[in-house]
Amino acid sequence: MTPPIHGYLRNDGRKGIRNNVVIAYLVECAHHVAREIQLPYRDRGVHLIGFSGCYPNEYSFRMMQALCTHSNVGTVLLVSLGCEGFDRKGLLSTIRESGRPAELLVIQDNRGTRATIADGREWVERALASLAETPRVPMPMEELVLGTVCGGSDGTSGITANPGIGRAFDRMVQSGATCIFEETGELIGCEHIMAARAATPELARELKASVAKAARYYATLGHGSFAPGNADGGLTTQEEKSMGAYSKSGSSPISGLIKPGDVPRAGGLYLLDVVPDGEVRFGFPNINDNAEIAELMACGAHITLFSTGRGSVVGSAIAPVLKVCANPETYRRLTGDMDIDAGRILEGRATLDEVGDEICERILAVAGGELTASESLGHQEFVLGYKSFEPVGPACHPTYQ
């Protein structure tokens, strides 16, 4: 039996593993002011997120709702310029309805940059004082949500870190946690193998359809998720990269298919469909790894397991990123940025099972408050772009029925 984690209890009943204040800008024009408000407090659990676009978009609005009410977030300050298209009042009421204290500063109505920064910092001081009172309660494994993503992949990712994460996912699913893998574009070529693990035949069809959608989308764009660095690292094709990426999912049955902003209602393994529905609009589905991490967090992820071969250094605002380094040479070069040396499997210094066990131990330690490498280095990357999605159908959630 694993000792219970002590989570921060929110008024909506959700439990977080961090107790963060979020400052959110609602258009790029408010970014500087929001960043200036956050800067003096960036090492004290005050995180900056935001949406740059001036034009409203249902997806980004839903993402901001999900992120501002994430279980790791206790209170939110929204910073608006005033004339952007974002529904700031709608977002403010969603956050308040979740029981989280929230405030809105509109720069145009608040005497400009200097006054808004000053007012914002005063608000942060009060917010930090009140957040310190958040009760901590035992948090069963059934309430823990984990995501996984890979970035800067090379020929080692699919051999060491990804199957290592797969072993950890198997153990976590077994202990009741919710585990989410994603990037349907990186599953092109292994959709039939994956669909065989679906909880129902209807879900199997949905899983295959989601990958077919991704293949169409990428074919229209002319590019897959395959980056030039992948070929330098020995990967040759999209489907080769896919098989390696797929191994992050482990071997549990697949319980459902979700889209960004859907928080699974029961434990199990879920595929997150990140490729937009409908005609190709707005460009690449995810412009970088942090766009995917943001979507995993919007689905409730408390921790993201990040597999890297070439050596990504990113972290994230809101939820810790745990780096599992696939390549032993990369680990030696970038030790300070990495949490787990999965590449030692290649040098005969560990087995896959041992790496899987180590990942599970680190998940529990990080859930208990231990900082990941990227957290301790102050990484708080965040990006959010434009997309459009249709809601998932009932076949995607067979376990809810």
Place this chain on the structure above:
Amino acid sequence: MKPVNTVLLASGDNVVVLAASAAAGDRVRLSGRELALPEPLGLGHKLAAHNIPDGEKIIKYGAPIGSATRAISAGEHVHLHNMQSDYLPTYTLDAEHQFHSAKS
């Protein structure tokens, strides 16, 4: 001229993966036979486990990852020059750092 280990990820694969970076002349052992690598290759790169005819599927992790675009001999480096995706073209950066399709 050191020996370098390779990994067969699943039985039935026709490629193996280098477990460490190799210099030209480094030796690998493939189905009992030792051969010297003609060029330096990074960790994770693939070598043909046996002779692969033109057009045959390349099998790694027990699954097809593309097809041979010409006959490949046992021990040969398997990459963009002799195999291609069955799904999407692969893009790489050339020496001038221009984005181009590896197939062109």
